[in-house]
Amino acid sequence: MNLFTPIQEVPRVGKQYQKKLNKLGIKTVRDLLFHFPHRYEDFSSIIPIKEVKEGENVCIQGQIMKIENIMTWKRRLVITTAIIEDDSGKINATWFNQPYLTNTLKENDFVYLAGKITKSKKKSELYLSSPIHEKISDKEDPRTTHTGRIIPIYPTTEGVSSRWIRYILKPLLNQLEDEIKDPLPKQIKETDYLLPVNKALKEIHFPSSLKLVEEATKRFDFQELFLVQLYVLRKKVKLKKEKAIPLPYNNLLEKFVILLSYKLTDSQKKCAWEIIGDLEKDQPMNRLLEGDVGSGKTVIAAMAILNTALSSKQTAFMAPTEILAKQHFATIKDLLSSKKWRKLNIGLLTSEDCKINNRKTTRKRFLEKVGNGKLDVVIGTHALIQKNVKFERLALVILDEQHRFGVEQRANLCEKKGPIPHLLSMTATPIPRTLAISVYGDLDLSLLTEMPKGRKKIITQIVSPEERRAIYKFIESEIKKGRQAFILCPRIEAKNTNKRWSGAKAVKEEYDKLSKEIFPNFKIATLHGKMDVEKKEKTMKKFRENKINILITTSVIEVGIDIPNATVMIIEGAERFGLAQLHQFRGRTGRGKETSYCFLFTESSGAKSSERLKALVSSKSGFELAEKDLEIRGAGNVFGIKQSGIPDSITKSLMNPFLVEKTRNWAKRIIKHSPDLKKYPRLKERVEHMEKTTHLE
Numbered sequence: 001m002n003l004f005t006p007i008q009e010v011p012r013v014g015k016q017y018q019k020k021l022n023k024l025g026i027k028t029v030r031d032l033l034f035h036f037p038h039r040y041e042d043f044s045s046i047i048p049i050k051e052v053k054e055g056e057n058v059c060i061q062g063q064i065m066k067i068e069n070i071m072t073w074k075r076r077l078v079i080t081t082a083i084i085e086d087d088s089g090k091i092n093a094t095w096f097n098q099p100y101l102t103n104t105l106k107e108n109d110f111v112y113l114a115g116k117i118t119k120s121k122k123k124s125e126l127y128l129s130s131p132i133h134e135k136i137s138d139k140e141d142p143r144t145t146h147t148g149r150i151i152p153i154y155p156t157t158e159g160v161s162s163r164w165i166r167y168i169l170k171p172l173l174n175q176l177e178d179e180i181k182d183p184l185p186k187q188i189k190e191t192d193y194l195l196p197v198n199k200a201l202k203e204i205h206f207p208s209s210l211k212l213v214e215e216a217t218k219r220f221d222f223q224e225l226f227l228v229q230l231y232v233l234r235k236k237v238k239l240k241k242e243k244a245i246p247l248p249y250n251n252l253l254e255k256f257v258i259l260l261s262y263k264l265t266d267s268q269k270k271c272a273w274e275i276i277g278d279l280e281k282d283q284p285m286n287r288l289l290e291g292d293v294g295s296g297k298t299v300i301a302a303m304a305i306l307n308t309a310l311s312s313k314q315t316a317f318m319a320p321t322e323i324l325a326k327q328h329f330a331t332i333k334d335l336l337s338s339k340k341w342r343k344l345n346i347g348l349l350t351s352e353d354c355k356i357n358n359r360k361t362t363r364k365r366f367l368e369k370v371g372n373g374k375l376d377v378v379i380g381t382h383a384l385i386q387k388n389v390k391f392e393r394l395a396l397v398i399l400d401e402q403h404r405f406g407v408e409q410r411a412n413l414c415e416k417k418g419p420i421p422h423l424l425s426m427t428a429t430p431i432p433r434t435l436a437i438s439v440y441g442d443l444d445l446s447l448l449t450e451m452p453k454g455r456k457k458i459i460t461q462i463v464s465p466e467e468r469r470a471i472y473k474f475i476e477s478e479i480k481k482g483r484q485a486f487i488l489c490p491r492i493e494a495k496n497t498n499k500r501w502s503g504a505k506a507v508k509e510e511y512d513k514l515s516k517e518i519f520p521n522f523k524i525a526t527l528h529g530k531m532d533v534e535k536k537e538k539t540m541k542k543f544r545e546n547k548i549n550i551l552i553t554t555s556v557i558e559v560g561i562d563i564p565n566a567t568v569m570i571i572e573g574a575e576r577f578g579l580a581q582l583h584q585f586r587g588r589t590g591r592g593k594e595t596s597y598c599f600l601f602t603e604s605s606g607a608k609s610s611e612r613l614k615a616l617v618s619s620k621s622g623f624e625l626a627e628k629d630l631e632i633r634g635a636g637n638v639f640g641i642k643q644s645g646i647p648d649s650i651t652k653s654l655m656n657p658f659l660v661e662k663t664r665n666w667a668k669r670i671i672k673h674s675p676d677l678k679k680y681p682r683l684k685e686r687v688e689h690m691e692k693t694t695h696l697e
């Protein structure tokens with residue numbers, strides 16, 4: 001038996017448990033040893049029932065005298081109540097909406113219950129409210145297995161209990177103790193007082209005290225984040241060795257800035273300079289331009305494109321959606337057409353559409369012109385990175401609202417081996433500093449810290465169903481002033497409803513209702529993902545030209561859409577969306593000089609008080625909201641780290657600036673000392689493994 005022994009070969013596991021363990025991501029003995037508890041129960045002191053006091057968190061041990069489910073019709077709740085008795089007395093316990101409890105807990109069973117002692121209002125009796133239970137099977141001697149100890153509780157799955165995991169783990173841990181090699185260099189452990197790996201593993205699974213659990217957790221948190229830092233720094237070092245085409249600064253850019261219908265903000269100027277400065281180098285730029293919704297990132301992209309084209313090199317500009325690609329195409333055409341410099345050839349390429357300047361063309365001709373360098377810039381969706389798209393002299397890749405793009409992907413876009421393109425990634429997702437320097441640490445950062453002048457705060461309100469009429473009246477008055485409105489619904493149509501969507505407003509039904517009953521005199525249109533491309537395009541064009549007053553739509557308009565004349569955003573079923581998404585929706589308004597409004601309708605009254613919606617109302621800054629979102633949902637969900645292959649457990653450490661700083665400094669020192677990690681073979685192995693399994697692109 002060693003660490004890489006398949007889990008099914010472990011005694012008492014076998015085929016039967018193999019599947020279940022695989023579900024938990026456990027395939028080898030090593031995986032099991034590193035399947036950590038997600039919490040601990042302190043069963044180390046169990047108190048007699050007689051001694052419990054109101055408000056205390058306690059653990060008791062006793063026998064179930066009675067247990068039953070009661071239905072409360074009024075609130076449609078199932079309440080499970082039980083009476084537990086020990087030598088000293090009796091107490092009630094109650095659980096809400098867990099009717100299945102009576103399948104596992106039966107009369108006469110011996111149990112541990114841990115929870116909070118509460119006083120009932122009616123009878124002013126003490127009871128245990130929703131306690132955690134652990135059954136004591138009569139074969140086991142409870143005193144030696146479950147008392148006087150801190151018990152780890154594991155993430156489990158059907159048929160694999162924490163109890164079972166502990167039982168399998170214990171002998172394995174003893175047997176393999178010496179095989180587990182510590183990847184952390186001694187010097188780091190000594191300086192930062194980190195436990196050796198064996199000791200830490202033992203304490204994680206079979207703690208001798210909560211203090212040591214903390215020490216052990218600290219060690220593994222450090223290790224995980226440290227490995228990520230090494231991984232990211234190595235990427236940065238590798239990229240530094242690559243070559244790119246230098247694009248010298250062209251002073252026609254000054255003309256460009258003068259010709260704009262507005263003045264660039266200082267922040268825009270600074271970011272543009274940073275980018276142009278990078279483009280001049282023969283090392284590939286790897287830069288993230290971060291600026292809140294509406295801060296004016298597109299114009300900066302246009303400057304980079306112009307500078308590239310004036311050096312007779314090509315740019316690929318990628319957007320996440322078809323609609324946004326088309327908008328960028330229109331904007332870039334507008335911004336870059338001037339008599340002051342030669343006419344640029346601007347192409348649009350999506351899965352369904354090919355255009356050069358104002359003309360439709362065939363895919364074949366289009367690809368030819370990409371390949372022979374006739375097109376200066378190609379704007380498009382993911383269709384851009386398909387194999388058959390080969391640029392002649394691609395020098396710059398711009399990504400809008402997608403985080404990154406690897407060196408290999410960049411190289412694939414070019415025909416020959418040789419220099420790789422510069423990369424500019426733009427995002428409105430404010431990435432907290434700790435995250436930026438660790439997970440995104442190989443990217444340089446440019447921050448747009450100010451909004452264009454004259455922007456007003458978007459007035460945001462959570463509204464109740466009774467206020468619907470008033471809101472419609474308000475829309476009417478805005479439209480009469482010449483403004484436009486978005487109404488955003490969670491889904492496209494009401495039929496084929498599955499449970500998840502029941503009750504959610506649908507675009508088609510809202511359209512029928514609003515166009516017939518509420519606003520018969522206004523022009524209303526719909527826009528959603530199931531419409532064909534031409535229809536979508538026509539609708540957007542009409543909306544842009546203010547030939548449509550109200551656009552009923554879905555989350556397809558989430559990012560980037562820029563219609564300065566739209567001043568009202570209604571979000572139906574707002575509680576169904578994430579905070580970042582809501583902020584993006586709201587950001588579709590407030591782009592002009594007029595005051596804009598965002599109204600949030602919710603489907604249930606409870607949702608009205610949701611933390612998320614309140615946060616949206618009280619804050620206008622995407623940065624503040626991102627921090628909130630992180631608190632509420634965790635970094636894994638917010639930044640898509642979950643999908644990347646980076647362990648989810650790391651997201652907690654990412655919020656700890658102190659740990660981030662420390663691990664980063666160590667990673668820098670180690671890389672400096674041994675850039676190829678040859679002096680640290682165990683670290684090298686771990687990092688290389690990460691390089692194989694992680695996809696941060």
Ligand code: ADP
Nearest residue numbers: 262263264265293294295296297298299452562
């Ligand atoms: P985002 O950063 O969300 O991509 P956009 O680039 O779409 O923002 O810009 C939002 C709007 O602001 C556009 O209508 C754009 O023309 C306008 N804009 C950009 N920069 C300025 C500026 N310095 N002053 C005034 N308006 C600006």
Ligand code: MG
Nearest residue numbers: 297298400560
């Ligand atoms: Mg944008």
